[in-house]
Amino acid sequence: LPEGWKQASSLVVSGGEAARVDFEALTLEAFVDSPMLCGEHLRDVELAVEGFPPVTLHLLSESASALNIDEKLIGQYTKMCNEAGALFGGAHFDHYALLLAMSNDFPYTGLEHLRSSLNAVGERDLFDEKELRGWVGYLIPHEFVHSWCGKYRRPEGMATRDFHTAKYTNLLWVYEGLTQYLGHVLTVRSGLWGVDHYRQVLAMNVANYMRQTGRSWRPLEDTAIDSYHLRGGSTSWSRIRRGQDYYSEGLLLWLEADAIIRNLSDGKRSIDDFCRAFMGPDGPDQEVYPYSEAEVIATLNDTAAKDWAAFVEARVRKTQEAFPLDLIAELGYRLQYATEPSAYLKERERDRNYVYALDSLGINVSGEGRVYGDVVPGMPAELAGVSPGTKIIGVNGRTYSNDRLRDAIADSVTQRHLELLVAQGDVLETLVIDYAGGPKYLELVRDEGKPDRLAEILQSRTGE
Secondary structure, eight states: OOTTOEEEESSOEEEOOTTOOEEOOOOHHHHHTOOEEEESEEEEEEEOOTTSOOEEEEEEESSGGGGOOOHHHHHHHHHHHHHHHHHHSSOSOSOEEEEEEEOSSSOOEEEEOSSEEEEEEOTTGGGOHHHHTTHHHHHHHHHHHTTTBTTTEEEGGGOOSSSSSOOOOTTHHHHTHHHHHHHHHHHHHTTSSOHHHHHHHHHHHHHHHHTOGGGGTSOHHHHHHTHHHHTTOOSSSHHHHOOSTTTHHHHHHHHHHHHHHHHHTTTSOOHHHHHHHHHSTTSOSSSOEEEOHHHHHHHHHHHSOSOHHHHHIIIIISOOSSOOOHHHHHHTEEEEEESSOOHHHHHHHHHHTEEEETTTTSEEEETTSBEESOOOTTSHHHHTTOOTTOEEEEETTEEOOHHHHHHHHHHHHHHOOEEEEEEETTEEEEEEEOOOOOOOEEEEEEOTTSOOHHHHHHSOSSOO
């Protein structure tokens, strides 16, 4: 290593002198699965977890001060390990390295490995509560779960014998969908997110998939099979094309499965039981333990008797005219529209300088008046001729601003429409949006006549 530098990885150090570091020998496959961070400013934080293999949080940054993260956050990462131990019943690694680069010059990333995960966030992201309430907060729990779901238990079509054989990715709704779900659950159980915050994030997730019209021709499984192409993303009618929906729609599938199991067993069984049986320490002592869809369904049946094959067929392989909302009632909630955005959404709108009008007009609009992301087919904005990338210059006869667009949506209750002056390329035209519904924001509301399964799901397993 360069003078004064340190290294961090899941490799076991066997010796070395001065700047030289020697490691114990290992297989090529394990070596490829073992990334390393190197740098001048590197801090190793041991997360003391009783009855669990050693876990070390390795922090790397160009700035020495960035390594001094809050002790509360270290405690939450420690609790994450405790909660993972309670969830899975143990681990298949003998030690684990949480590698975290904090840099504004390093690309954001999260990548799973059996004994480590390689993660990168902004230099000061871990000091920003707003960042921790978003992707930064659940990044490490997500990649940590992958050690069990993806690295140890891997779909048989992805457990290839070499690095040249193409993988068959049809079960990514398990590999990534279940990981996305469990990662969110661990994020809340560890205290990184609050329960109310999670409910708000969940409502936005449900609202998004309610507007996903591509499900009428493309089933969820096909987004997994075609993941290579969909990973590139698209701003051109992506709601018709669909994207990597096996992540977050997969999350909703497993959330529904968890609620169903709890309701079938009167709260005595859950996805936690499935995880211990499917990915727990009683499995074979090997690096990769492949599985089939049939085994997933059989383990679900062992957890709570139901026609899970039919459930998977309906949710994964069949096309749908609308997103199935059965999970809301299973959780003990109902959906309704509020006239004010949630605290989380208000914060997002303010920080990202945009207007969220997905539930009302079917669009999101940036502070510069640009329709960004996608336009929901069949909703008022699209029916009026608004398309992705449209530049809004004026709203109801006045120049565009976020507040004026919000005012126009509120005034639609009495005005019965919105009038937009837009630029489509170099052509100016006026579009009239036929809408009279006012501000609308989807929210989850408790159904007091049913058990609160969501609260049960998010409750700490360690009692800390």
